[in-house]
Amino acid sequence: MSVGTYTERPAAKTGENDWLSVPWSRPRPKRAGVSARLISALTILALLAAWTVSAELRLVSPVFLPSPAAVWAKLVVAARDGFVDATLAQHITASLSRVFAALVVAIVVGVPVGLAIGISKVGRGVFDPLLESLRPIPPLAYLPLIVIWFGIGEPSKILVIAIAMLAPVALSTAAGVRGVSRERIDAARSLGATRGQVVRHVVLPSALPSILTGLRIALGAGWSTLVAAELVAATRGLGFMIQSAAQFLVTDVVMMGILVIATIAFALEFIIRRIEHALVPWTGRQ
Amino acid sequence: MPHLALDKVTVHYDGQPAPAVERVSLDIGKGDFVVLVGRSGCGKTSLLNVAAGLVAPARGQATMAGRPITAPGPDRAVVFQNDALFPWLTARENVAFALRLRGVPADKRARRADELLKLVKLDNAGDKRIWELSGGMRQRVGLARALAAEPEFLLLDEPLGALDALTRERMQTTLLDLWAAAQVGVLMVTHGIEEALVLATRIVVLAPGPGHVVRTFETHFGRRYAAGEPIRAIKADAAFAATRADLTDAIFEGEAA
Ligand SMILES: Nc1ncnc2c1ncn2[C@@H]1O[C@H](COP(=O)(O)OP(=O)(O)O)[C@@H](O)[C@H]1O
Ligand SMILES: [Mg+2]
Numbered sequence: 001m002s003v004g005t006y007t008e009r010p011a012a013k014t015g016e017n018d019w020l021s022v023p024w025s026r027p028r029p030k031r032a033g034v035s036a037r038l039i040s041a042l043t044i045l046a047l048l049a050a051w052t053v054s055a056e057l058r059l060v061s062p063v064f065l066p067s068p069a070a071v072w073a074k075l076v077v078a079a080r081d082g083f084v085d086a087t088l089a090q091h092i093t094a095s096l097s098r099v100f101a102a103l104v105v106a107i108v109v110g111v112p113v114g115l116a117i118g119i120s121k122v123g124r125g126v127f128d129p130l131l132e133s134l135r136p137i138p139p140l141a142y143l144p145l146i147v148i149w150f151g152i153g154e155p156s157k158i159l160v161i162a163i164a165m166l167a168p169v170a171l172s173t174a175a176g177v178r179g180v181s182r183e184r185i186d187a188a189r190s191l192g193a194t195r196g197q198v199v200r201h202v203v204l205p206s207a208l209p210s211i212l213t214g215l216r217i218a219l220g221a222g223w224s225t226l227v228a229a230e231l232v233a234a235t236r237g238l239g240f241m242i243q244s245a246a247q248f249l250v251t252d253v254v255m256m257g258i259l260v261i262a263t264i265a266f267a268l269e270f271i272i273r274r275i276e277h278a279l280v281p282w283t284g285r286q
Numbered sequence: 287m288p289h290l291a292l293d294k295v296t297v298h299y300d301g302q303p304a305p306a307v308e309r310v311s312l313d314i315g316k317g318d319f320v321v322l323v324g325r326s327g328c329g330k331t332s333l334l335n336v337a338a339g340l341v342a343p344a345r346g347q348a349t350m351a352g353r354p355i356t357a358p359g360p361d362r363a364v365v366f367q368n369d370a371l372f373p374w375l376t377a378r379e380n381v382a383f384a385l386r387l388r389g390v391p392a393d394k395r396a397r398r399a400d401e402l403l404k405l406v407k408l409d410n411a412g413d414k415r416i417w418e419l420s421g422g423m424r425q426r427v428g429l430a431r432a433l434a435a436e437p438e439f440l441l442l443d444e445p446l447g448a449l450d451a452l453t454r455e456r457m458q459t460t461l462l463d464l465w466a467a468a469q470v471g472v473l474m475v476t477h478g479i480e481e482a483l484v485l486a487t488r489i490v491v492l493a494p495g496p497g498h499v500v501r502t503f504e505t506h507f508g509r510r511y512a513a514g515e516p517i518r519a520i521k522a523d524a525a526f527a528a529t530r531a532d533l534t535d536a537i538f539e540g541e542a543a
Contacts, residue, residue, distance in 0.1 A: 183370040186340050191384040191435050192360035201387070205374045282373035282417055 066252035071259070074252045083253060084244045086236045092260065094236035098154075098229060099222045102161035106169045106218055111211060113166075114173025118207070119199065127170070135167040139228040152233040160229040165218035172214025176207030209280045216272045223265050288351035290314045290337055290362065290439045290471060297332045297497075298344035305344065306332045307497035312473070312490065316438060319465055319472045319508050321486035323479065323537060329497025330475040331443055337473055338364045338441050350439075360384055363432035367444040369424040371416045377427050378403065378412035384435035402430040405467060406460065422453040426460065433468055440465075442474040446481065458484050459517055466512040479537070483507055483530055484517065491536045501536040505529060 048068060054060055055067035062070065078088040086094075113131075116123025139160055146163075150156045180203050188202045230239030238257050245253035276283075292312040298305040307329035314320045314337075322330045335341035336348050339358040348355040350362065358364070363384075371380050378399045379386075385395035403412055406426040416424065425445055432440055445461075446454045458481060465472055476482055482489050489503040507520050520526060 181368075181370065183366045183368060184372070186335075186338070186358070187364060187366060187370040188383070189340070190338055190358040190360070190362065190364040190441070191431070192387050194387075197387055201383075202372065205372065208374070280374070282415070 063249060063251055066255060070252045071255050074256045075260075078241075078253070078256065083241055086241075088260070091236055091238050091241045092264065094234075094240075095226055095230070095238040095261075096264070098157055098161060098237065099219070099226065101158045102165055102222055103215070103218065105158065105162040106165035107215070109162075110166050110169030110214075110218075111173050114170040114211075114214075115177055115199070115203070115207075117170065117174035118177025119203065124174075131167045131170055134163065139164055139225045140231075143228055143231065147232055156232055157229040157234065160232070161222045161225045164221045164225040168217040168221055169211070169214045172217065173207060173211050176210025176214075177203055179210065180206040209276070209283045212272065212276045212280065216269060216276075219268055219272070220265065223261060226261070288316060288438055289349075290473065291349050292333065292336060292343075292346065293349065294346035295333065295336055295343040295348060296345040297329065297336060297341060305496045309346065310492075310497065310499055311346075312337075314439065314471045314473055316469065316471045317487075319462075319474070319485055319487045321482040321489050322473070322475045322492060323477070323482050323489060323533070324492030324497070325494060325537070328492040328494035330492060332497065333492075334364075334441050334443050334473060334475055337439075338362055340364075360435035361437055362439045362441055363435045363437035364441045364443070365425070365428045365432050365445045367447045369416075369428040371424060371427055371431070373416045375416070376412065377408065377414050377416065377419065377423075380416065380427055381430045381434050383431055398434065399430070402433055403427075405433070405464065406430045420453075421449050422457055425449065425457060429461075429464060433464065433470075437470060439471045439473065440468075442472065444475050444477065447477060454478070454481070459511065461485060462508055462511050465508075479530060479533055480521075483526060483533065484511070484521070489533060491533070493539070500539060503529065503533060503536075 051065070052068050055062070055065055055070075074083075075088070077083075078091075080087075082088070082090070113123075113127050117127050117131075118124075142163065143160055146156050146159055150159060184202055184206060185198055188198050193201065226237070227239035227242060230237040231243065234240040238261055242254050242257040245251075245257065290312075291314070292310060294309045294311055295307065296305050296309055297307040310329070310333060312320065312333070322333060324330055332341060336343050337355070339348070339355045339362065342356075350359075355362075372383065375383070378396060381399035381402050382390075382395040385398060390398075400409075400412055403409060406429055408423060408426050408430070411419065411423060411427075416427070419427065428445070429440075442461075446457050449457060461472075461474075462485060472485075474485065476485075483505060485508045486503075486505050487508055489505060490499055491501045491503070492498065493500045507523075507526060510520050511517055
């Protein structure tokens with residue numbers, strides 16, 4: 001490990017550039033009324049309205065596009081009586097526990113790997129090409145291999161998701177580590193910190209904002225892998241529910257499943273942002 | 287008495303055609319306040335980093351009490367222009383950082399940190415987060431954090447460079463107070479001519495291409511302040527104005543050519 005390989009790089013900003021949207025007007029005070037959030041809400045409402053109208057007027061056959069009411073009815077039925085031998089809550093619990101187990105695996109493996117990439121030439125040489133070549137492979141491609149190696153049990157499903165999460169966690173950690181300011185490290189060393197202490201007391205906390213961003217991206221990647229993971233002999237889970245429904249052309253359940261996943265992913269994103277705010281309140285304030 | 291010394295130090299960065307600094311010697315005793323001045327790029331930071339053990343000289347050597355300097359250490363605590371404080375810690379925890387590294391128990395290091403915060407006149411800021419502090423307050427925390435390491439020498443790289451003029455003037459007397467109270471030797475880099483005069487016991491003027499010493503001034507204005515003379519009276523002294531003119535000449539020597 002050589003602390004000498006740090007380069008200074010400002011941490012990536014996650015916010016969008018507001019000035020891009022108003023390039024040729026004079027700077028003006030922010031109006032309280034029209035926020036981005038309101039626009040998002042209106043967009044969703046408009047989509048719902050369009051969906052309702054086209055379903056009610058039977059512009060599209062219900063097999064292809066069931067009405068919002070039908071989807072909602074399916075949600076109620078699935079929540080109460082279940083679908084393919086499990087209630088909606090059980091499907092959700094099964095999927096959530098897989099995603100979170102995978103997240104734990106991705107953190108336990110990905111953070112040290114990212115640290116190694118960020119602080120050592122050997123680490124970068126070993127892990128960077130591995131991760132970069134792993135990243136673009138679709139989960140359905142490595143799924144058979146994992147089934148052959150690890151069987152069809154729960155570990156295989158978790159592993160499929162964890163592999164998809166590994167690259168975002170490790171690469172964000174590495175970016176955070178490389179972005180640690182040289183002066184911070186030098187100050188710590190001159191106060192008597194050993195290399196281990198520099199990593200523990202300076203590098204990791206400095207990289208924390210970036211690591212948390214990585215976790216957020218990883219969760220997104222995890223959800224997109226869920227359906228593939230639950231192709232493997234699952235009896236529960238949102239991905240499994242959607243596939244079962246698709247086999248019988250139960251389109252309303254498919255749509256219901258998609259909306260449930262979207263809602264959960266949205267809620268998790270919100271929670272993680274809250275955690276970020278509590279855990280790294282200094283980002284953007286220095 | 288331990289000395290921090292640079293002996294004919296040449297700094298040559300990898301991949302650079304010419305050395306950044308060539309054959310510079312400095313000797314800083316424990317009660318000294320040595321200030322490096324000179325235009326940008328003449329190697330002030332490089333020399334300070336050699337003394338800190340953060341940059342290895344290509345030729346010559348840096349010694350601390352006669353022993354070669356090979357690594358940074360708490361006997362030579364560094365303070366940078368951009369405070370380099372840790373935003374995940376409170377002001378008190380920042381100050382206590384060196385003590386935490388040494389495994390000093392939490393209550394003991396908190397007490398020591400509060401003493402040092404008091405010394406830099408930040409009595410009530412212990413629980414504050416770094417981003418809640420002004421630039422001047424941050425530099426005070428940075429100085430207290432360096433002093434917590436119980437250094438024999440303080441190495442300051444433009445510590446007041448990012449502050450506004452008024453805050454800067456207040457911080458200069460704070461620096462002199464700390465220097466007198468902590469009984470340390472100081473090596474400091476600054477761009478301020480008046481700042482150098484107010485603080486230094488010795489001013490070393492560097493010129494670029496590659497960085498070398500053009501003149502050294504022995505001054506006494508800082509000691510006079512430490513002995514109790516008001517800073518306004520010192521600055522109004524004719525000797526102050528005369529030295530200031532000489533120093534300015536030395537810095538800009540050859541510039542017009
Ligand atoms: N890490 C480095 N790598 C290469 N060149 C450097 C490095 N640090 C400083 N230099 C060069 O060395 C010279 C002296 O720099 P520095 O010591 O920072 O001067 P000063 O602090 O007086 O402005 C400059 O020309 C600068 O570009
Ligand atoms: Mg400099």
